[in-house]
Amino acid sequence: MVCPLPDSPDTPTEPRLVGLDWGTTSLRGYLIAAGGRLLQQRHRPWGIRQLPPGGFDEAVRGIAGDWLSASPGLPMIASGMVGSRGGWKEAAYVECPAELSKLAAGLATVETPLGTLRIIPGLIGVGDGRGGRPPELLRGEETQAAGAVASDPSLGEDSLLVLPGTHSKWVAIREGRIEGFQTFMTGELFAVLRDHSILGDPARQMAGGPRDGAAAFDRGVAAVRESGPAGLSPRLFSARSLMLTGSLAEADTLEYLSGLLVGEEIRCAAAAAGGTASLPAIAIAGEAALCDRYLRACRACGISGVRLLGETAPAGLWMIAEAASKGAAA
């Protein structure tokens, strides 16, 4: 168990690992104690496409230099797009199904002025090659998934882990392995529709936030649910038509749109599993406000018993570093 525990004389407080969650647009740094316990965390806007002057080396120094000065020789590990072809050093995709030892065996390493940085590989689901199941790719979410199972070992048996975001991932976990996953472009769809489509028009003209955001979000989820197997497509325009006919406040159209899109993601994931009743245990991990939104939509779609895990990346970074140490010792 690596859940945050109340401090006690046994609580580990000594830094043991620097973990980096390094994506396209942001860099998160974690100072981690034994068992994956989070001691400190930081956030910088230094994604791999927007590095500071001095590049990768300078980003590591900026986010973790003082931690490494205080604890020289502290091991470092990173996950995310930093290991992609356009990142610092490529860590080749590992094929699903994959367990911790397989991820640990695929680590890439890069030398930095502050020591060796290990980079966690992404995962590939190769698909069936015929179109029945497309290939799938992820980087970073493998670490969140490892942390999720560490924080709630019962998920290791048979579960679906939901990782909401720009490209949401639904990760299937069985018998301690990541079996496969599906991608939903929900966050990106919301952003392009808000910023570039007619659905964002009224919102762009509005000052201030939503008037009754939660109700509008729920209404969007309900609209997709009531659409049945036809789902989102014939309802997308209702984000405008309800506003034009006066039954949705202009200020609430984006919350309604969010409900449509999140509702569709959940509807489709349930349909792909053969229906809501066929879903295994569901857990949601990531940023709290976004997870709450997904939890709310799951309940509205009749999915109960959903667990909220919070940020699981630090625990995952620890688990994969530990698996690598064991592999090296074996």
Place this chain on the structure above:
Amino acid sequence: MVCPLPDSPDTPTEPRLVGLDWGTTSLRGYLIAAGGRLLQQRHRPWGIRQLPPGGFDEAVRGIAGDWLSASPGLPMIASGMVGSRGGWKEAAYVECPAELSKLAAGLATVETPLGTLRIIPGLIGVGDGRGGRPPELLRGEETQAAGAVASDPSLGEDSLLVLPGTHSKWVAIREGRIEGFQTFMTGELFAVLRDHSILGDPARQMAGGPRDGAAAFDRGVAAVRESGPAGLSPRLFSARSLMLTGSLAEADTLEYLSGLLVGEEIRCAAAAAGGTASLPAIAIAGEAALCDRYLRACRACGISGVRLLGETAPAGLWMIAEAASKGAAA
């Protein structure tokens, strides 16, 4: 019947009506003979949001001035966003179900230096007010629908008329009336994903067109079909993952995306009707290349006997003008 017929001594050649199809970004002008026969047509980029200097008056003069000089007093009629609140003069939405006489009774009129211009109202489907069926709005497609029934009267009994475009409309026609319709934002979704999402990235970097566009389009349609009730959402990212894993050429990703989106539109329309077997007669009207794309996707989805109608707006403008004359005479 107002289908184009081979010229004969009885073929009408005398101009009887100037018809305008006036949207947000373009203006089409038609010189029309008796029976809706098209004599001449023109296209100008003078949508209601990009009028020429001199505004609406100048646009009418530019597109139809010589026709009216040659045939003084020729009646004029327009359809589309020109009748919206942000257009020249509002022609209030008419409620579905609606027949020709109801559209004709809702005409607005505006005086121009070249004579009176009548403006055809749009249609509103009020929905059920509870979210089971959202409100729907259209402007311009009511005229295409009237023209479609004029060109193939058998469609008047019980049919679905597909009008592909930025916002595709599926118009249900029964017993000579427009019963209702559904909106699919397929064209706009394609444009925003191409121009602003990660799915357009490779295409933006490519010179030249697709390598095997038709096959890529068909593959996209098939992917949605094979996804079953889960439909598009878990497949959208495959437009990128298939490319990244080398099984889809970068140059073909946009055609594949188009197949995904058009396929989803057809899948959803069929699902909303209770399945492919429950669909009434289907006809597609509009721009030829786009209609061909929809016909191809319909066939791939197991929908046969689909009729292609071409551009039906001129015939529709004639039919509504005729209905207005009869109403005035009655």
